[in-house]
Amino acid sequence: MRTAEVKRRFLDHFSAAGHTVVPSAPLPADDPTLLFVNAGMVPFKPYLLGQVSPPYPRAASVQKCVRTLDIEEVGKTTRHGTFFQMNGNFSFGDYFKEEAIRLAWELSTEGYGLDPERIWATVYHEDDEAYTIWRDVIGLPEERIVRRGKKDNFWSMGVPGPCGPCSELYYDRGPAYGPEGGPEVDEDRYLEFWNLVFMQYERGEGTDKEDYPILGELPARNIDTGMGLERVAALLQGVDNIYEIDEIKPILDAAATLTGARYGANKADDVRLRVVADHVRTALMMISDGVTPANEGRGYVLRRILRRAIRAVRLLGHDGPVLPELLPVARDRMAPSYPEVAADFERISAYAYGEEQAFDATLRQGNAVLDRELSRAGTALPGATAFQLHDTYGFPIDLTVEIAAERGLEVDVDGFRRLMDEQRQRAKQDARAKKRGHADTGLYRDVLDRSGPTEWLAYQSLESDSAVVAILRDGLPAESAGEGEIVGIVLDRTPFYAESGGQDSDAGTLTGPSFTGEVIDVQRPVKGLIVHQVRVTGGSVGVGSAVHAAVDPEWRVGARQAHSGTHVVHAALREVLGPAALQSGSYNRPGYLRLDFSWRGGLSAAARSEVEEAANLAIRRDLPVEVRYMSLPEARSQGALALFGETYDDEVRVVEIGGAWSRELCGGTHVDHSAQIGSIALTGESSVGAGQRRVEAVTGLEAFRYLARERDLVSRLAEQLNTPRAELPDRIGALVERMKQAERQAQELRERLLKAESVAVADAARDLGPALLATARTDLDPRVLAELVRDRLAGRAAVVAVSSPGGFVVALNQEAQKAGLSAGVLVRTALDGKGGGSPALAQGKAPADVDTALATIAELVSRAG
Incomplete structure (x- = not known):
């Protein structure tokens, strides 16, 4: 049974049972706490939490989801993927346990034809009601109903709020997959494919799943179920894992053909092929839903996924184009369920192929930097260098390790991971700080519940007589605000346009009998509520005050x-x-x-x-x-x-x-x-x-x-160059070319002067015993001169110190470093702790006393060894 057919039967089954079929929400989550929808219930959270009245008593959906928490583990197991689809049916205070269990059993056994003798159910160990339904209503034998604890069969959101027991359905795939004994013995043989959550309690504060208290029953009991579409497809298609279903395996096969790898031949290649198949499909669906490659947020996740796929193909030995070969395969497999990926493929592929071209450029640049750093390294590449390659150039650590190994060098991977962990910790702290900076939407919902939605008149009028229903100061409610304060003001009705859809908010004024205020921003923090950021310019305003709201007509x-x-x-x-x-x-x-x-x-x-x-x-x-x-x-x-x-x-x-x-x-x-x-x-x-x-x-x-x-600029240029306007492009082009030619000539002259000076400086080098010392003062580039002199003194331990108005540079060759000298140490000592660099090259600001700095370096060189 094709995956698209599994999806269709699910929706048809629940539609026939009176459920409203709700289309999948886009992958970018309409939730400030999430980047992507990561579970089927996410679009229904406001209904399940009682924040918004549901427009239907029961619903069903097949929701597109992305989870990236453990992206590094993708492909290492055969059960988890980045993009997946979650079949779900939901009841909002309508039916409860018995109907949920019955509907699940009917679809599993009749709709999908799963063998009822191979289905097991788990229930929360205190949920006698669910146990009885499975045994007496469904007729499942007691030996295939397993009671499990809070960790496995009790659901909550991880914070105080709705919670409840759950019942999971498992399918016995047979002795070839593991030992007998049910899900508690082996969850590879007994594969979970559906979780029925009975949301009936309210939980209190607690530090983990085992100790939070249950405060009592919810006023309305809800049903939230989740069936992994890919897992069910794997069961119905008789394949071992989700990577072998009809929506994924053709991508994997195409990657194997492209690279010459054979799936099943070795573990490392299998992991890479699974990464490619998963990530190409995920990228297709993310771009289809409007995500584009970027350096932060959702765009960064997409960029990382695309680059991991390309990198995996490179590691499998293919250096040519990747996505033009694989993305169309993913399109053809996903189009039966999502026709938009075919209709919009020109746009989707433009982003994907452009990102591959950009990544190829990154790899070329990273390779050049890596080559230079490897030539300077001793026996191991420092972790800091590997981190710089990764962080600055986007160069993957596994490629760094592989290329270094080809040169007979190791990489300080532990040092790299330590720096990566430090960066992650900083990112988490930044994210927490950013989250703390967001206003609590609960405050806005309280205002909305108390005063009702704002009557919005932006399409009809530029003015309205309104009443102040709430004042918000620093995220807390206030009774009044005075001159000089900036506060949030909620009106019962407003003509102001709140920022949305790319359009900036209106500007204007609020005025009252003893109050004037300037509207500087207008936002809609929760649906139905409009909040005006107001600078009080005169008098004071309080909750209940009558005001006249006026949009600036010119604005x-x-x-x-x-x-x-x-x-x-x-x-x-x-x-x-x-x-x-x-x-x-x-x-x-x-x-x-x-x-x-x-x-x-x-x-x-x-x-x-x-x-x-x-x-x-x-x-x-x-x-x-x-x-x-x-x-x-x-x-x-x-x-x-x-x-x-x-x-x-x-x-x-x-x-x-x-x-x-x-x-x-x-x-x-x-x-x-x-x-x-x-x-x-x-x-x-x-x-x-x-x-x-x-x-x-x-x-x-x-x-x-x-x-x-x-026009004025063109007129001034024409006047200054004494040229008719129509001839300005040619005249300016000629001037630019003359400037480029002059710059090329100047650069050639500088190079000749540097080369000549390097010969003179090298010839004047002094033998201080442990090493030769060459010093110079120059008006040219000190770093280039120091490196040229160092190269001319190859074969002997050599130290080169060059001072110029632009800086102070010390360069050492490998022989000098083996003699115990370090450019970084020499510079810091000569410049009183300022400046620094690597053992081979270091620099700092030009010292006030150049003679003393050079004398210090000479003394340090003579004492080396």
């Missing part, structure tokens, strides 16, 4: 121009470049916009000009701007574009400019006709990551001011 005009301008630029990019130029992010404020989009190379000047012209032609045509509300499926069927990674409600707002010319899901404020944008001037185009570009532009009055400044 809103500029904001509308910029946001509509963002849509126009997006449509113009797609018109000029094609549909692959799809927006991945944006930001706009009055007069300014930036838009990130998928594209593999920089735009030529001609392409930029064409995009700018297409945008301004749309403005000139005065296209109507219309807003319509519809269901999400209807919007998608009409071709409305959505921002990847965003989560949308069932009803969405669609903004159209010129009908189908620009049709996007958007919650921002817009002009009524495109001509109201005024004009658009592109001010920049740059890279913001592999396969991702950014355009920046100004709109309206800011566009006019920008073009006026450009």
Whole structure:
């Protein structure tokens, strides 16, 4: 049974049982505590925690998940992967244990055809109710119902809140997989495939799973189940592990063919092939959901996953392109369940292939640095050097170890790991500090529960008469605020636009009978609640005060121009470049916009000009701007574009400019006709990551001011160069070429002078016994001169000390180091503890007394040995 069919039967089964089928949420989690959705229940947390009333009593989903906590262990076991799919059914105060167990049993035995004689169940050792249901209602023999303790069969979120016992289903794969005796004896033979959580209690504070108290029953009992789709597919396809199912094994086989490795031949190669298969599929799904390679956050996780896959293929012996060979295989296997990966493959592959090209450049750069460091190393490469290669150049430690071994050298891996651990600890501390910096959403939810949602008037009006329902100071509620304070103010109704969808928040004022305040920011910390950051400029304001809220009309005009301008630029990019130029992010404020989009190379000047012209032609045509509300499926069927990674409600707002010319899901404020944008001037185009570009532009009055400044600049250049405007490019190009030629000549002269001076300095070297000492004062590059002299004195222990206005440098060859000398020690001693470096080369600031510094080095050299 194909994995896509396993998924379909699960959803059909629960749909027939009255469950609302909920589409998978995107992988980027809509949760400040998570980077990615890591469990099927994550999208339903607000319902399960009682924070939001569920729109349905029972639901079912197949949720895409990513877990990266133990990414280094991927491939070493055959049961765990980075990307996986979790089948789940949920009840919010509706049915409970008996129906949950019955539905699971029916699907397992009838829907999937699993042998009922090979299914075992575990229950919490105090859960007599679940035990009785399995025995008396389902008819499972007592010998296949196992009572287990809190560690195995009791669920909580790890913090005070909902908790409850669970019941897990295991399938006996037979004696070939291990000994008899049930899950407590061998969980390889008895494979867990479904966990039914009975959420019925509230837990208190506790330090671990064994000692927290149970405070009592929850007011509403919930069901949360999780079935690993890949595990069930492995059982139904008769394969040994998840890496051999139909969605993963073809990727592994393609990697084996590409590298010449044979799966099953040796353990190390098997692990690498599994890493490749897992990571290529994971990357496909992450990019499909809007994640793009970056140096932090979700983008860093994606970058790491892609690079681990490429690295694994390199270690298997293949040096050619990797992702162009493997990513299409992953696409073809995942498309039956997720058609969007095929429809959007041009964008997905652009990011992935661009990242591989960037990583290849990293490897080349890292190899060059590694070659230099290995040539300087003694018998072992220091851990600090390996860490620098990893941290600065992204060079993998296992490649460092492998290349060093080929040279007969070891790597201080323990030192490397120590530095990595220190970095991780710093990152954890930073993350904790950042987390402490976030306001407690519980405070906002209390305000929302007490006062109700904010009536939002941003689409209808720029002013409203409102009442203050809450004041927040430093994350705590307050009764009033006085002049000079900056506080959060919640109103019962507001015309202010809260920052969202890439649009900056409105500016304006709040005024009352004895109060004036400047609105400096507006946010929506929880759904339904709008909080105004207000600087109190006069008087005081208290909870219950009547205020007049007024948006700055000029600000809103500029904001509308910029946001509509963002849509126009997006449509113009797609018109000029094609549909692959799809927006991945944006930001706009009055007069300014930036838009990130998928594209593999920089735009030529001609392409930029064409995009700018297409945008301004749309403005000139005065296209109507219309807003319509519809269901999400209807919007998608009409071709409305959505921002990847965003989560949308069932009803969405669609903004159209010129009908189908620009049709996007958007919650921002817009002009009524495109001509109201005024004009658009592109001010920049740059890279913001592999396969991702950014355009920046100004709109309206800011566009006019920008073009006026450009005109004035051209006029000044033409006047200074005494050249007609039309001839400026050629004239400036000629001047630049002359400057480059002059720089090349100057560099050649410097090199000749350095070479000549190095000969003279080397010839004047003094023999101090343990080593030759060559000294010099120069106006040229002191480091280059010191290295040239050192090379000329090869064969004898030699120390070179060079002083210049730019610094003080000491260089030693290997013979001098073997004599017990160190460049770092010499520099620190000569410069009174300042400066430093390696035993071969060290430097510091130029000393005030050069003679004394050189004399100190001479004395140290003469006493060596």
